[in-house]
Amino acid sequence: MHVGKDSKWMQQLVFIGPAVLIFSLVIIAPFLLGLYYSMTDWNGVSPNVNWVWFDNFKKIFMEDTDFASSFWFTTKITVTIVILTNLLGFFIAYMLVQKLKTRNMLRSIFFMPNVLGGLLLGFIWQFIFVRGFTTLGAYSDFFLFKLAWLGTEATAFWGLVIVSVWQGTGYVMVIYIAGLSNVPEDLKEAAYVDGAKRRQVLRHVILPMIMSSITVCLFWTINHTYKMYDLNYSLTNGGPFRSTESVSMNIFIEAFANNRYGLGTAKAFIFFVAVALITVVQVYLTKRREIRM
Amino acid sequence: MKRMKSALILMVLVLLVIAGCSQNGNSAGNQGASDVSGDKSGENSKESITLKLFNSKTEIVDQLNELKRDYEKENPNVKLQIDTVIGTDYASALKGRFAGNEMPDIFVNTGYTEMETWIDHLEDLSNEPWVQNVVDIAREPITKDGLLYGMPMNLEGYGFIYNKDLFEQAGIHEIPKTITELETVINKLEESGIKAFATSYQGIIPGRFGVNVPFALQGDPVQFIQEINDGTANFADNPIFQDWLSLIDLELNHSVQNPMTTDYNTQVTLFSSGDAAIIFNGNWIQPMLNNLNDNMNLGIMPVPINDDAALNNHIFVGVPNFWVINKNSEVKDQAKQFLNWLVTSETGKRYITEEFKFIPAFDNIETNPEIVGDLAASVQSYVIEGKTYGWHWPRYPIGVVQEFGSVMQKYSSDHLNKDQLLVELKNAWDKFK
Numbered sequence: 001m002h003v004g005k006d007s008k009w010m011q012q013l014v015f016i017g018p019a020v021l022i023f024s025l026v027i028i029a030p031f032l033l034g035l036y037y038s039m040t041d042w043n044g045v046s047p048n049v050n051w052v053w054f055d056n057f058k059k060i061f062m063e064d065t066d067f068a069s070s071f072w073f074t075t076k077i078t079v080t081i082v083i084l085t086n087l088l089g090f091f092i093a094y095m096l097v098q099k100l101k102t103r104n105m106l107r108s109i110f111f112m113p114n115v116l117g118g119l120l121l122g123f124i125w126q127f128i129f130v131r132g133f134t135t136l137g138a139y140s141d142f143f144l145f146k147l148a149w150l151g152t153e154a155t156a157f158w159g160l161v162i163v164s165v166w167q168g169t170g171y172v173m174v175i176y177i178a179g180l181s182n183v184p185e186d187l188k189e190a191a192y193v194d195g196a197k198r199r200q201v202l203r204h205v206i207l208p209m210i211m212s213s214i215t216v217c218l219f220w221t222i223n224h225t226y227k228m229y230d231l232n233y234s235l236t237n238g239g240p241f242r243s244t245e246s247v248s249m250n251i252f253i254e255a256f257a258n259n260r261y262g263l264g265t266a267k268a269f270i271f272f273v274a275v276a277l278i279t280v281v282q283v284y285l286t287k288r289r290e291i292r293m
Numbered sequence: 294m295k296r297m298k299s300a301l302i303l304m305v306l307v308l309l310v311i312a313g314c315s316q317n318g319n320s321a322g323n324q325g326a327s328d329v330s331g332d333k334s335g336e337n338s339k340e341s342i343t344l345k346l347f348n349s350k351t352e353i354v355d356q357l358n359e360l361k362r363d364y365e366k367e368n369p370n371v372k373l374q375i376d377t378v379i380g381t382d383y384a385s386a387l388k389g390r391f392a393g394n395e396m397p398d399i400f401v402n403t404g405y406t407e408m409e410t411w412i413d414h415l416e417d418l419s420n421e422p423w424v425q426n427v428v429d430i431a432r433e434p435i436t437k438d439g440l441l442y443g444m445p446m447n448l449e450g451y452g453f454i455y456n457k458d459l460f461e462q463a464g465i466h467e468i469p470k471t472i473t474e475l476e477t478v479i480n481k482l483e484e485s486g487i488k489a490f491a492t493s494y495q496g497i498i499p500g501r502f503g504v505n506v507p508f509a510l511q512g513d514p515v516q517f518i519q520e521i522n523d524g525t526a527n528f529a530d531n532p533i534f535q536d537w538l539s540l541i542d543l544e545l546n547h548s549v550q551n552p553m554t555t556d557y558n559t560q561v562t563l564f565s566s567g568d569a570a571i572i573f574n575g576n577w578i579q580p581m582l583n584n585l586n587d588n589m590n591l592g593i594m595p596v597p598i599n600d601d602a603a604l605n606n607h608i609f610v611g612v613p614n615f616w617v618i619n620k621n622s623e624v625k626d627q628a629k630q631f632l633n634w635l636v637t638s639e640t641g642k643r644y645i646t647e648e649f650k651f652i653p654a655f656d657n658i659e660t661n662p663e664i665v666g667d668l669a670a671s672v673q674s675y676v677i678e679g680k681t682y683g684w685h686w687p688r689y690p691i692g693v694v695q696e697f698g699s700v701m702q703k704y705s706s707d708h709l710n711k712d713q714l715l716v717e718l719k720n721a722w723d724k725f726k
Contacts, residue, residue: 044388045410130554150495151553152706239495240553240706241699256385258692258725259410 037265044261056266066242067267070250071274073243077160078225084165085221086214089172094202096173097180107177111170118167122234125163126150129235153243156236160244164231168224172217179213180206208289215286219279226275247271341370342624344631347390347397348375349383349614350446352580356648363640364631371627380613381497398622399631401614402443404434405687415442416618416625423636423655431612431654434687443615444632447651450593450672450681451502451575452608457590459487459570468594470602472540479547482570488549491569493560494705495553498573500698501686502609504718506596507537509609509682518688521719522726529715536599538711544573545705552705565589576668577613579650583666591667593675608675611684612654652676689722696721 038056042049060067092110096103113121129149137145149155183206191201207214229248232238238245238253245253251271255264348357354377361373376397378386383401390396391414402408408415418424419441431445455468460478463485469475479489493499510533511517520526528534545552549569550559564572565585573596582589597605616635618628635641642658645651650665652673662670675681686694700721704714 043410045391045414047413130556130559134550134554148551148554151551239699239702241702241708252385253695256388257695 034265034268037262038269039266040262042261043259044255045259052262056263057270059263060267060270066245067247067250070242070245070247073157073245074226074228074247077157077164077228077244077246078222080161081164081168081225082218082221084161085168085172086217088165089169089217090176092169093173093176093180097177107173110173113167114170116167118230119234121163121167122231125159126235129159150236151240153240156240156244160231160235163235164225164228167231168221172221175213175217175220176210179210183209211286211290215283215290218282218286222282223275223279226278341372342627343372343374344399344624344627345397346373346375346631347387347400348377349380349401351377351379352577353649356644359648360641360644363644364634367634367638367640368630371631373631396619396621398619398624398628399616400619401446402435402617403687404443404612404615406689406691407687408435408437408442410691411617412437412442414620416620416622416629418442418444418618418629418632421629421633423633426636426655426657428654428656430610430681430683434612435615435617443617444636445612445654446614446616447612447645447649448610448654448672448676449575449577449613449652450608450610450675451573452593452596453571454564454574454578454591454593454668455571456564456567457592459567463487463570468592469597470595470605471600472536472543472597472605473600475540475543475597479543483547487567488569489547489571490544491550491555491560491563491572492544492548492552493555493557493572494545494702495556497694497698498557498560499701499705500696501694502573502575503541503701504697505609505685506540506598507531507534508685509607510537510598510604514683514685515688518685521722522690524723527715527719529712529719531715533598534715538714540596540598541701541704553702561585576652576666576672579666579668582668589667591671593668593671595680607680607682608672609684610672610676610681613684690725692725693722696724 037049039051039053040049041052041055096107096110100106116124133145133147133149136142147155149159187205187209188201191205196204227248228246229252232244232246232249236244238249247267248271251264251267254267255261348354357375357377361375364373365371384407387397387400396414402411402415417440419439421444423444424441427441427445428448431448432441435441435443435445459482460466460468463478463482465478465481469478482489507528508514508517511531517526521528548555549563555563560572560574561578561581562585563569564574565582576593582591593608595605595608599605616632618625618632622628636645636653636655636658642653645653645658646660647664650669652665652669653660660669660673662673665673697718700709700714700717703709703717704711709717
């Protein structure tokens with residue numbers, strides 16, 4: 001028995017040990033280090049680091065209106081993107097579990113934007129908005145081509161939404177397809193036999209059955225768009241006049257462009273707490289509605 | 294028991310891999326250090342050292358790679374490793390390398406505020422042989438307490454770049470010296486169906502180059518910046534800033550395309566295709582213009598903000614970058630040798646003028662206007678005549694340039710009126726001072 005206990009310990013160590021080690025090296029240690037820097041006035045370069053207690057946090061909450069406005073912008077765009085991506089992704093998934101001849105091809109096509117990296121995508125779409133649309137606008141009178149897409153606050157916002165939804169839809173579509181194909185046929189058939197309409201089957205049979213997919217998709221889209229940086233950087237770079245500056249970008253600029261590393265890490269910490277809270281609440285709420293089979 | 298054994302072996306393997314990674318780094322470092330000491334003692338060590346150079350000038354990437362080949366041929370035991378990151382992202386990228394313990398041996402600094410930021414890492418270069426030949430305007434930005442910390446890469450100038458052929462076509466034979474004359478020029482151009490400006494407000498141009506104009510035209514810009522910092526002066530009641538606003542309006546109202554959707558590349562493209570006759574930019578766009586349209590006749594003219602011809606008769610010339618050496622580099626002697634080679638050897642000098650097409654910041658390097666191109670030649674003639682104003686944004690607190698840019702964007706999109714613009718510029722300054 002004694003040996004048995006030891007070997008159990010050993011097994012834990014072998015199988016979880018490396019993961020724990022790497023996790024603490026790559027995630028925990030930088031996190032703690034960040035926490036330390038958030039209470040200093042370090043500029044990111046100089047050897048002098050002064051301890052300032054909570055001055056950075058005070059500054060963020062009392063003075064920094066840019067941080068607040070980038071938070072508000074990020075919240076707005078996250079809500080918009082999450083709703084649109086999930087509705088569209090679900091709709092496409094629902095269409096593509098029907099028996100269509102081209103469905104495999106269509107699935108790949110819709111997933112394709114997701115394969116491209118956000119950075120590359122942003123540059124491609126920047127070209128489309130800046131050069132492509134203006135050229136098309138010169139030949140046609142279609143009003144969408146006449147807009148200064150990345151030049152005004154509202155259109156830059158929607159530009160980001162369009163590209164982001166276009167990119168994310170394929171991803172959630174795949175998850176929804178997996179969920180939809182796991183709904184047992186007999187349940188649906190039973191509902192139809194009982195005289196349920198298509199819409200009622202969708203509402204009362206399919207939706208409750210794929211609640212776990214919804215949890216995952218919502219979690220992924222909220223988490224992903226809240227931390228948006230690459231697309232933001234390459235498409236609008238925060239412009240026009242910092243109106244589309246996401247929180248991640250604000251943090252990056254503060255820490256690396258403005259040489260206020262301490263302030264930047266303090267912002268990052270606040271951001272971490274906020275995103276963690278939001279996603280935990282979301283997962284709690286949607287989990288409650290999941291059906292355990 | 295057997296399972297436990299294999300598990301143990303696995304564990305040891307994982308540990309070995311992790312330990313191996315860090316070990317490798319260490320031994321490589323030691324290797325470098327021992328090589329240097331070998332060199333210093335005069336022994337010709339056969340083992341080569343690597344000089345890491347981190348460049349921010351994207352325009353010369355190809356030419357630098359050729360230079361690397363030539364330098365390695367002349368110095369067989371030195372390997373050059375050149376990386377380039379574009380100027381606007383350079384500071385963050387450099388900090389990333391610094392944080393990751395991957396500091397280059399030679400890197401780039403813009404002087405003034407940025408020199409202060411990095412001062413603890415910069416090697417004093419005051420005793421290098423090339424120092425005596427540095428032209429005067431290239432010394433101050435990188436000098437602290439009488440010590441020189443960097444080698445100027447080149448001189449650059451900006452102003453209104455104009456297309457001589459289009460001017461000819463519109464019957465304009467003299468460049469405008471005052472803002473009234475500029476208005477006449479714009480009218481003449483537009484009468485012959487030519488748009489005057491391709492104005493770019495998407496990107497760095499208005500915040501960095503634009504706002505520098507009224508700073509540079511102050512009698513004593515350094516004093517003025519000091520007063521702005523102390524709060525004893527502001528932009529709203531400064532006559533030069535007020536005059537400058539009418540120039541801004543001219544540029545915005547006579548642009549061929551919406552300035553807010555015109556980025557740097559679009560601006561240069563519009564200019565090269567003849568869609569606009571004047572752009573607000575600098576001689577560094579010459580290589581790009583050569584690629585787009587090889588047969589343009591170009592000149593640079595001053596940027597008149599009011600009717601005082603003598604005041605406006607200058608263009609804006611400065612040193613964009615300085616090569617600096619990492620004080621803690623293990624191969625800093627080789628780094629110094631390299632910089633010295635760059636400005637004293639025939640090969641190095643040839644690269645500076647003929648390949649990079651730079652306006653040298655050294656009085657011992659001669660340039661040929663036919664090789665450096667119209668724009669550089671034009672800038673150099675202003676330098677020789679002494680008709681230059683300085684670049685003052687490296688003196689601003691860090692972060693202000695970007696903030697100026699977004700304030701200018703707000704103005705161009707009618708979110709601010711003239712008075713508010715000047716107030717907002719001051720607020721932007723105060724945010725970072």
